[in-house]
Amino acid sequence: AITVLMMISVLSGFLAQIPTALVFITLMQNIYGIGQVPNLIIMAIILGINIGSNFLPQGAASDLITLNLAEKNDVSDFNYKSLLKYGSMMTLIHIGVSIIYLTLYSLIFP
Secondary structure, three states: OHHHHHHHHHHHHHOOHHHHHHHHHHHHHHHHOOOOOOHHHHHHHHHHHHHHOOOOHHHOHHHHHHHHHHHHOOOOOOOHHHHHHHHHHHHHHHHHHHHHHHHHHHHHOO
16 A cells, blocks of 8 residues: 555656556456455545645646746746755655554554
């Protein structure tokens, strides 16, 4: 589950979320069988898709819109570089918290 979380988080940062989710859902159904994918893997996919899109500004449409609005309104100290810096730091923190959550979930609900 942690490997799935890491892979999907990285891919979701570079690619759109829907195609990434469809590829991983299909992949997991081929590995485990339709309707047999463990809850832990499903949670890893959901967390990875949601968290990974914030890793790079181009991963989320809302980040790009925010950058355009900030540029049009002459907002100082808010540019691609600052959004990349703070977005990637927060994403790494969230991935760490997600790993802890998935580990605890696997220990409590084996």
